[in-house]
Amino acid sequence: MKSKVTMQDIADRLNLSKNSVSQAISGKDGVSEETRKLILDTADQMGYIYQAGRKKSQAETSGYIALIASDFAFAQKGFFGEIYLSVEQETRQRGKHLLIQSVDQESEQELILPPVLENQGVEGILILSHLRTSYMDMVISKGLPTVLIDHHYPAVKADCILTNNRFGAYEAIHYLTELGHLNIGFVGNIQFSPSYYERFEGFRLAMRDAGLEMREEWLLLDAVEQTEYMMDAMKSIPDQPTAWFCVNDGLGFILNSTLQQLGFQIPKEVSICSFDNGQLSQLSTPPTTTMEIDLKLFGRKAVEQLFWRMDHRQEPFVEMLLPTKLITRESTAGPRM
Incomplete structure (x- = not known):
């Protein structure tokens, strides 16, 4: 089972001293504002759980959207990578920060939720592509508005953005x-x-x-x-x-x-x-x-639906089907008679 993210983990990720990380997280002097912001952003992305009572920075108070997907999905950079970039851009334009979390096979099988979901500032969740139904149900059970991107299943109670x-x-x-x-x-x-x-x-x-x-x-x-x-x-x-x-x-x-x-x-x-x-x-x-x-449309509609769901939690769940477009190239022609 995965342990919680520590200050040392954050320091190792950024190649900084643990003391610098501690100073930034505790709000003490000793690090530049640029470094402090980098440390706080990285801590949030890694799912670091803050001690009760820590004063939040201005960046944190604007809220976060979590994007989770399997290792396999994130590896498909050509397809899901473009959706992710669109999600990130749309989220930023709406004044929120995007936190991404890859789910490895072991975590998925053992139903270990991503640490990022422990961040108290997360307001909504996007699930990109396929994760097993039992895992998605656990994510949804957190009670946060959730939208599935390019996946759906009858038993999963969430909004879905899909290709037609x-x-x-x-x-x-x-x-x-x-x-x-x-x-x-x-x-x-x-x-x-x-x-x-x-x-x-x-x-x-x-x-x-x-x-x-x-x-x-x-x-x-x-x-x-x-x-x-x-x-x-x-x-x-x-x-x-x-x-x-x-x-x-x-x-x-x-x-x-x-x-x-x-x-x-x-x-x-x-x-x-x-x-x-x-x-x-x-x-x-x-x-x-x-x-x-249209992969950019995928990302844009997913974020739009999530923000709508955040304001309309009691409305029925919906599935949105996005159209496709035929691109004709040289691999097709009429059959030879």
Whole structure:
């Protein structure tokens, strides 16, 4: 179990003496105002619990918003990093300070809450991406207004800001059918997150509306982002569909590379469409057609909803679905007749 943050921990983080940290936290002379502010900000970010009766600085009285996420989510810098930057900017514009806390696997499994939530100045919580339901329930039980970003689950009682995954996937499949594709496959692990399952639902709805068959061998519902998996999967398929829809750009990138290694021409023989409009969709050769998510809008709407919730605690919880946008690139074309 993790111990509480100490003054020595703060000193080690900043490469300062413990005495300097003590002077800053206790409000005594001996450190510059710039250093004092740095120490106090770092103490808050690390979740340092102040002794009762300590006089708070002007920075503290303005209040804090806590942003927590798993180590895995924070590691996805291209996607969640942009959301985080948007959250930080929007929070600052509203006169609050953002405290971030990564949740490691052990803490999540053992239901150890982040130290930052012990900060008495925290007024609201943002949970970024997926954390296990029991852990989110413990966070929410703190009684602070909480908003989930890019994740939801029926049992979790909180506001959620989400991508309209179903309609986004539906639009992608509709685009492929408009190009003339009648044989379309699906690639994605639908057990990994609600978002991927919802994209499969959108795929299924679009295929049904177009009157197209979903062939079992073209439904890779447990796909992982590994070249070995993709090569084995593609080799096991007796005949390729004319187009594939992938639930994210990582899978689209690996599928593109794998099919070309097997001798298929993209998009002349097989078209590929993915989701997210991340860096991999742009680095792929050819670049991948994808559904774009407005990540800055994600952050902005999450903070807006949290501040609304702080003033309307008794209102029913809501889910806000943000739209996607089709970005057409060279990985898709009409099927060869």
